[in-house]
Amino acid sequence: NKKHNKFTIGFSQCTGNDLWRKNMLAEMLTELSLHPEVDFHYLEASGNSTTQRAQVDTLIEKGIDLLIISPNEAEPLTATVKKVMDRGIPVIVIDREVKGNGYTAFIGADNVEIGEMAGQYLSQLIGNKGKVVEITGLSGSSPAIDRSTGFFAALNQLKALKIAKTVSGDWMEDTTKNILSKIHWQLKDIDAIFAHNDNMALGARKILNKYYPEKHIPIVGVDACFGEGGGLDMVYDGKITASLVYPTLGKEAIRTALDILKGLPFRKENKLSSIVIDSSNVRVMKMQAAMISSQKDDIYNQRKLLDEQKLVYKSQQVVLNTIIVL
Numbered sequence: 031n032k033k034h035n036k037f038t039i040g041f042s043q044c045t046g047n048d049l050w051r052k053n054m055l056a057e058m059l060t061e062l063s064l065h066p067e068v069d070f071h072y073l074e075a076s077g078n079s080t081t082q083r084a085q086v087d088t089l090i091e092k093g094i095d096l097l098i099i100s101p102n103e104a105e106p107l108t109a110t111v112k113k114v115m116d117r118g119i120p121v122i123v124i125d126r127e128v129k130g131n132g133y134t135a136f137i138g139a140d141n142v143e144i145g146e147m148a149g150q151y152l153s154q155l156i157g158n159k160g161k162v163v164e165i166t167g168l169s170g171s172s173p174a175i176d177r178s179t180g181f182f183a184a185l186n187q188l189k190a191l192k193i194a195k196t197v198s199g200d201w202m203e204d205t206t207k208n209i210l211s212k213i214h215w216q217l218k219d220i221d222a223i224f225a226h227n228d229n230m231a232l233g234a235r236k237i238l239n240k241y242y243p244e245k246h247i248p249i250v251g252v253d254a255c256f257g258e259g260g261g262l263d264m265v266y267d268g269k270i271t272a273s274l275v276y277p278t279l280g281k282e283a284i285r286t287a288l289d290i291l292k293g294l295p296f297r298k299e300n301k302l303s304s305i306v307i308d309s310s311n312v313r314v315m316k317m318q319a320a321m322i323s324s325q326k327d328d329i330y331n332q333r334k335l336l337d338e339q340k341l342v343y344k345s346q347q348v349v350l351n352t353i354i355v356l
């Protein structure tokens with residue numbers, strides 16, 4: 031198998047429905063379109079760690095040469111990653127972490143730093159004083175833990191700025207809306223909100239608009255996804271004040287996977303930094319995102335064209351052979 035550079039890569043995604051995950055998968059597929067020799071198996075666990083453990087077993091049964099996994103929660107998936115590694119199958123952990131470092135490579139961003147940057151940005155915005163609400167992601171997932179740690183560290187140094195309340199929105203807009211509706215009176219005199227992602231930031235904006243339409247409390251989110259309705263659009267449209275870029279890294283995951291499979295050098299720990307997107311730079315970011323996405327479409331189309339040409343060539347060969355036989 032490996033001698034012919036034919037590889038099977040499995041990808042276990044914790045959840046698949048939001049734009050951020052869709053962007054990640056699209057990047058992977060674009061990169062994979064350049065490597066038709068690679069078989070790719072994709073399963074997504076809809077935010078359920080038990081489902082994800084079973085799906086990894088399914089991928090192993092399919093006979094994968096390498097696993098890419100974004101673990102829904104760190105604790106329940108740590109043993110799963112170990113099990114795969116113990117079988118001699120390399121594992122790339124992407125975005126969310128497991129406990130310890132028993133994997134082949136990690137690709138993601140520094141979520142403690144993201145939390146810190148959000149804290150610094152918000153405190154400057156509201157003059158280093160006031161009350162903020164924090165909306166966290168799923169409590170067992172590492173980015174939620176790390177973003178909280180960083181946010182807390184940034185605000186801890188400021189005496190006049192308090193985290194008035196922390197609620198968990200489990201990364202989802204609807205959960206956030208439900209929970210904030212129940213405590214909406216506690217939002218009356220707050221000065222800002224930090225949500226661990228843009229989906230929850232949008233949920234918070236909707237609730238604030240419903241109960242306190244006269245106020246425009248600043249909200250900072252994370253992801254800054256490109257694509258319709260993503261974080262870049264939210265900032266551009268003024269629904270949220272700012273968002274921190276959380277890179278999706280689909281292309282990097284596939285490239286690293288191929289390096290590992292081909293025995294080429296690779297880096298084990300890959301943690302990217304973020305940047306703040308707000309009204310000062312959102313236009314430029316949107317333009318860049320549009321350019322990149324059209325390049326991606328180009329690659330797709332070229333690949334399709336090549337495949338079509340191959341087909342035409344093959345059928346011409348058939349015609350030729352038939353003529354020769356005749």
Ligand code: FRU
Pocket residue numbers: 045048050051125126167171173201226227228229252253276
């Ligand atoms: C997408 C998402 C992002 C968030 C990331 C954390 O599923 O919820 O919004 O930044 O996962 O792992």
